[in-house]
Amino acid sequence: MLSGDQPVIELRQVKKRYAPDIVALDEVDLAISKGEFVFLTGPSGAGKSTLLRMLYKAEEPTGGSIIIDGVELSSLSKSQIPQLRRKVGVIFQDFKLLFNRTVFENVALSLEVLGLKKDQLAARVRQVVDGVGLSAKLHRKVVQLSGGEQQRVAIARAVVNRPPIILADEPTGNLDRKRTMEVLALMDELNARGASIMIATHDDSLFNNTHRRVLRLKDGKIEEL
């Protein structure tokens, strides 16, 4: 974390245990400042996805506290959770797309929940879909797209409402080298616009020559590389 910066994501002594005796996270402390771009790595099953899920309150920690943008997550009521999730754009490992809907409809979902007007919504969706290089397939059903294209739809949906925090769980897992570089370039661009980004990946090549902070999750503990 850059000294003196207010962390946008903060974990204090966070524990996550599953019955009977599986320790996913063991008293993890972590702070990510505003505008930071962080890689979270570790072997499969190390708890990367669990950590991300706790950041958008899809899962609860067993102990400790998580603070997002100054808000302690355990203090949120059920009705406040949607507000948190609007601040955190998530790119899921399994995309979580509606396959029988079009690219436009999938991306628009993040804006529909905000109650945006039709023309405003359409303009924003076109702009973002254009940004991920899918404007020619705007009205194609997602099921008709390749894995890489579906991944880009998932990215477009995560960023279309301009969230200040973007979490990506293996965002390049289904992509070839060229597409992987494109996705990273897109993330760089979003980061340059001010978004704080955390990418969970087990693909070392993504961060081998990076100047970004890289965190490794191993045996429930986080270590900085």
Place this chain on the structure above:
Amino acid sequence: MPLGIIFKRALRDMRQNLVTHVMTTIVVALTCLVFIFFSVFSLNLQRIADRFGKELAIVVYLKKDLPQEKIPSLYQKVVAMEGIESVRFVSSEEAFKRLEHYFKNEKEVLEGVDPLFLPPSFEIQIDRAFYNPGRVRSIAERLSKWPEVQKVQYGKEWVDRLESFSKAVQAAVAASAILLLVTAAFVVSNTIKLTVYARQDEIEIMRLVGATNGFIQGPFLLASFLQGVGGSLAAIVTGFFCYEYVVNIITQTELVKSLNLQFLSPAHMLTIVLVSGVFCMAGTAMALRRFLTL
């Protein structure tokens, strides 16, 4: 969330699951039709009861030896009773004249009969606004306890039967109303539950991108309201045509024609539509509450 978006999404959902929604609406319509049948039957039975009941008179036969001078005070006492529209005194002589008129072709039947052998009486008409079978019986019972009274006659059996039948029909209407509400709410909420099951993935995604429960539930609630309203409207239209058909057949006779049968009033129809819609929506809201946890 703006109402326009809820409408748009609800209509899209209904279009995508058209068969399920149409079948549910038909079940709601059939349920409403049962209720409408009992309602129309009860309403017209009540009208018939009112019509005949209002024409019922109570005849109070006085004791033959009652002194003539007591009759005016007794008359005043009857007139002062609650629910009496008019009272007519029929003397023994007038009663005999009526008998003579009845036997005008066989006058010899009454030859040698004492013209005063019939008791004097009061013919009492019940106030139409006050009328109901229970009240007629209550007045008759009170009058029969008076010492000057020999006998009280009114269409007791008829009134009693009408009253018990009317109560049975009203109970059937109430039971069918409960049946309507519970069945419609149950059917609609189960349809919505199936739709929710089928769309678990979509609901999960909506939750993850920050949709509120209102955003997720709104279209489901609106769809169930529309099913309740659509089903009850279909039932009213079907019920009306069935009613017209039956009335056309049975009003061939003058007696039935004079009954002036009626279908449900606009207020009654509006109530059925709204209650059906609201109950279907409430059933769905309860079903969704268990499914849509964040």
